[in-house]
Amino acid sequence: xxxxxxxxxxxxxxxxxxxxxxxxxxxxxxxxxxxxxxxxxxxxxxxxxxxxxxxxxxxxxxxxxxxxxxxxxxxxxxxxxxxxxxxxxxxxxxxxxxxxxxxxxxxxxxxxxxxxxxxxxxxxxxxxxxxxxxxxxxxxxxxxxxxxxxxxxxxxxxxxxxxxxxxxxxxxxxxxxxxxxxxxxxxxxxxxxxxxxxxxxxxxxxxxxxxxxxxxxxxxxxxxxxxxxxxxxxxxxxxxxxxxxxxxxxxxxxxxxxxxxxxxxxxxxxxxxxxxxxxxxxxxxxxxxxxxxxxxxxxxxxxxxxxxxx
Amino acid sequence: xxxxxxxxxxxxxxxxxxxxxxxxxxxxxxxxxxxxxxxxxxxxxxxxxxxxxxxxxxxxxxxxxxxxxxxxxxxxxxxxxxxxxxxxxxxxxxxxxxxxxxxxxxxxxxxxxxxxxxxxxxxxxxxxxxxxxxxxxxxxxxxxxxxxxxxxxxxxxxxxxxxxxxxxxxxxxxxxxxxxxxxxxxxxxxxxxxxxxxxxxxxxxxxxxxxxxxxxxxxxxxxxxxxxxxxxxxxxxxxxxxxxxxxxxxxxxxxxxxxxxxxxxxxxxxxxxxxxxxxxxxxxx
Numbered sequence: 307x308x309x310x311x312x313x314x315x316x317x318x319x320x321x322x323x324x325x326x327x328x329x330x331x332x333x334x335x336x337x338x339x340x341x342x343x344x345x346x347x348x349x350x351x352x353x354x355x356x357x358x359x360x361x362x363x364x365x366x367x368x369x370x371x372x373x374x375x376x377x378x379x380x381x382x383x384x385x386x387x388x389x390x391x392x393x394x395x396x397x398x399x400x401x402x403x404x405x406x407x408x409x410x411x412x413x414x415x416x417x418x419x420x421x422x423x424x425x426x427x428x429x430x431x432x433x434x435x436x437x438x439x440x441x442x443x444x445x446x447x448x449x450x451x452x453x454x455x456x457x458x459x460x461x462x463x464x465x466x467x468x469x470x471x472x473x474x475x476x477x478x479x480x481x482x483x484x485x486x487x488x489x490x491x492x493x494x495x496x497x498x499x500x501x502x503x504x505x506x507x508x509x510x511x512x513x514x515x516x517x518x519x520x521x522x523x524x525x526x527x528x529x530x531x532x533x534x535x536x537x538x539x540x541x542x543x544x545x546x547x548x549x550x551x552x553x554x555x556x557x558x559x560x561x562x563x564x565x566x567x568x569x570x571x572x573x574x575x576x577x578x579x580x581x582x583x584x585x586x587x588x589x590x591x592x593x594x595x596x597x598x599x600x601x602x603x604x605x606x607x608x609x610x611x612x613x614x615x616x
Numbered sequence: 617x618x619x620x621x622x623x624x625x626x627x628x629x630x631x632x633x634x635x636x637x638x639x640x641x642x643x644x645x646x647x648x649x650x651x652x653x654x655x656x657x658x659x660x661x662x663x664x665x666x667x668x669x670x671x672x673x674x675x676x677x678x679x680x681x682x683x684x685x686x687x688x689x690x691x692x693x694x695x696x697x698x699x700x701x702x703x704x705x706x707x708x709x710x711x712x713x714x715x716x717x718x719x720x721x722x723x724x725x726x727x728x729x730x731x732x733x734x735x736x737x738x739x740x741x742x743x744x745x746x747x748x749x750x751x752x753x754x755x756x757x758x759x760x761x762x763x764x765x766x767x768x769x770x771x772x773x774x775x776x777x778x779x780x781x782x783x784x785x786x787x788x789x790x791x792x793x794x795x796x797x798x799x800x801x802x803x804x805x806x807x808x809x810x811x812x813x814x815x816x817x818x819x820x821x822x823x824x825x826x827x828x829x830x831x832x833x834x835x836x837x838x839x840x841x842x843x844x845x846x847x848x849x850x851x852x853x854x855x856x857x858x859x860x861x862x863x864x865x866x867x868x869x870x871x872x873x874x875x876x877x878x879x880x881x882x883x884x885x886x887x888x889x890x891x892x893x894x895x896x897x898x899x900x901x
Contacts, residue, residue, distance in 0.1 A: 455651065
């Protein structure tokens with residue numbers, strides 16, 4: 307049976323002259339569309355259910371925990387919901403850790419940007435064969451074991467490690483930076499640098515170089531052409547890369563655990579401490595919620611600035 | 617693509633050209649030098665780490681006779697196999713549902729599917745810890761499920777983050793494929809299942825395998841989430857090694873690290889090769 311087309315459905319009006327049978331089509335099409343939509347939903351359903359149980363509900367529990375009550379024995383009970391844990395966020399200890407996390411992750415992001423931009427530029431201006439090889443060269447550390455890659459620096463920075471010996475040999479003074487914030491930043495840069503290179507490469511590779519040529523033809527210097535054309539066009543990559551480095555650095559746990567001393571813990575370390583040692587679920591959860599909020603805000607900034615996918 | 621233009625305008629001139637080259641070489645050295653040093657010193661015949669004292673395989677011998685390491689490798693393998701299998705099925709279905717259909721709630725699902733990728737490890741770990749401690753009593757109602765030894769918890773949480781990685785890889789593959797082959801199959805009265813089995817699946821297979829290898833790598837390498845959900849005595853290799861690493865540098869730790877890194881890199885390279893070999897023509901649009 308023919309379903310009346312909504313007023314906005316232009317094709318129906320256009321086809322009216324072609325006969326009655328054509329008028330039926332939108333209804334049938336819509337039915338077919340609806341059937342297809344249902345199939346798509348059913349296909350996605352098992353995953354939706356899985357992620358609901360093992361991701362959304364856990365997320366809900368962490369949010370609920372941040373408002374929950376801690377009993378004397380260190381258990382967290384989901385009753386008498388309150389804001390105590392959030393009030394604790396202003397404590398000196400937590401503020402110190404939060405500021406340290408913030409500046410360390412900002413410094414890490416800036417160093418990564420400075421190191422990665424020229425490399426990404428270099429890769430994207432190679433011939434396709436060389437480019438692919440170099441990309442694989444970046445992706446291998448990107449995906450391979452983060453823990454062990456961080457540990458490799460511990461071997462180098464150890465009191466009789468190669469870097470320490472080299473520092474002393476060339477007279478740069480005391481090379482012992484292990485267990486300092488410098489070692490943590492070094493580890494973070496090393497760990498997350500590929501996260502910066504890849505989105506930068508994707509953005510620079512897409513640039514239409516005839517624009518640069520146009521700028522040069524109009525007597526722009528090489529530097530001016532870069533600053534006015536290449537840099538603005540690569541900005542989505544800069545923002546994506548910065549986000550992908552900043553967010554994990556901000557919540558880092560493994561790197562400070564291996565390269566930092568007791569005093570260089572970041573927010574990630576603090577959360578772990580609250581759950582595994584101090585047994586303070588509400589405060590640990592509240593800090594987790596803050597880290598999550600930072601992640602969501604950075605993601606929103608990324609999408610706002612024209613990013614499409616990660 | 618105007619690659620002919622690129623050469624002349626994109627390449628800086630004079631000194632800055634060599635600076636750019638030198639910088640790129642230095643960054644690659646930065647990527648690989650620590651790994652190479654670690655490998656070299658894992659063969660060092662000395663307890664001190666800094667001084668080269670001759671070649672030995674002793675540390676690798678120690679590694680394979682260590683009971684704890686053997687049992688944790690076994691845990692890792694079990695968790696990795698089960699979580700990868702489940703994640704591949706769910707991730708591929710999600711990729712198809714998002715890439716080939718339009719349905720209500722799709723956008724929200726798409727957004728949620730990205731979260732496990734960008735969420736910091738520690739947050740994910742805390743979520744799993746809290747979830748399992750609150751719901752353990754519910755799960756125990758399900759026959760055949762035993763959350764006590766931690767194996768199921770590890771599998772469940774690894775699946776939760778691996779679905780997303782698999783679906784990203786499979787979607788990349790699907791986006792490069794023309795849907796017309798599938799339409800032709802259904803025009804020729806193939807059922808949905810037949811179309812999937814005979815047309816779609818063979819075409820997306822490189823993506824599925826690439827995604828599976830990625831899931832294997834991520835599952836084997838995961839430390840933070842695993843250390844929060846594994847039970848005493850049932851820790852996977854990565855968690856066990858993390859405990860060793862924190863205590864300091866020893867030759868045994870070096871050899872374990874090299875083995876883990878080698879396994880991880882082998883899977884990464886295989887994954888990259890498979891998704892590249894099949895996708896390179898269509899990627900260079």
